[in-house]
Amino acid sequence: MVPLDKKPNKRKLLLIAGLITLISILHYSTPHAKGIEHLIYRELYLVPIVLAAFWFGMKGGFIFSLFTAAVYLPLAFRSSSQITAYYVSNFTQVAIFIVFSVILGWIRDRDLKLKAEQALHARMVAMGQAAASIAHDLKSVHPDLGYLDELQ
Numbered sequence: 001m002v003p004l005d006k007k008p009n010k011r012k013l014l015l016i017a018g019l020i021t022l023i024s025i026l027h028y029s030t031p032h033a034k035g036i037e038h039l040i041y042r043e044l045y046l047v048p049i050v051l052a053a054f055w056f057g058m059k060g061g062f063i064f065s066l067f068t069a070a071v072y073l074p075l076a077f078r079s080s081s082q083i084t085a086y087y088v089s090n091f092t093q094v095a096i097f098i099v100f101s102v103i104l105g106w107i108r109d110r111d112l113k114l115k116a117e118q119a120l121h122a123r124m125v126a127m128g129q130a131a132a133s134i135a136h137d138l139k140s141v142h143p144d145l146g147y148l149d150e151l152q
Contacts, residue, residue, distance in 0.1 A: 012055050016064060019048040024071050032078075035086070042093055045072060049101045057112070058105030065101035069094045 027041035045068050053061025076090035 009055075012051070016048045016052050016055075019051070020045070020064075020068055020071060023048070027072075027075060038075075042072070042090070045097065046100065049097055050104060053101045053104035054108055056105070057109040058102055061101030061105035061108075062098065065097040069097055072097075 023041055023044045027038065030037045030041065032038075049061060049065050049068055052064035056064075072090075073094060076087070076094070
């Protein structure tokens with residue numbers, strides 16, 4: 001594997017953390033009575049989770065989904081003193097954050113593994129063709145070699 005450049009990873013981490021922070025600020029500063037805005041902000045949390053899973057695989061997506069859930073859950077607890085459909089949907093959304101990140105991260109990890117296997121296969125095929133070409137050249141008598149002996 002090729003070592004990853006740390007600077008782009010740091011930028012990606014900062015972008016994801018910044019998105020989560022921005023969405024959280026918008027979410028927490030919105031009055032409780034504006035339910036539609038809260039639903040939109042809740043759904044926007046999926047953007048950094050998707051980016052984390054896509055860029056860092058299953059482990060990274062899982063970690064960021066847990067971080068997002070930890071940031072989001074205090075607002076979910078604050079939203080209602082009774083168990084309502086909205087209250088239940090908040091906790092269902094947290095489960096969706098986690099499951100979605102794990103599935104997407106697993107798909108990304110599997111895709112990288114398949115690409116690495118395909119690259120290895122292509123290198124092996126190229127080496128086999130090169131070896132067969134060299135073996136063929138060594139086995140066959142080249143007609144020009146006979147003329148060199150006659151000239152001397």
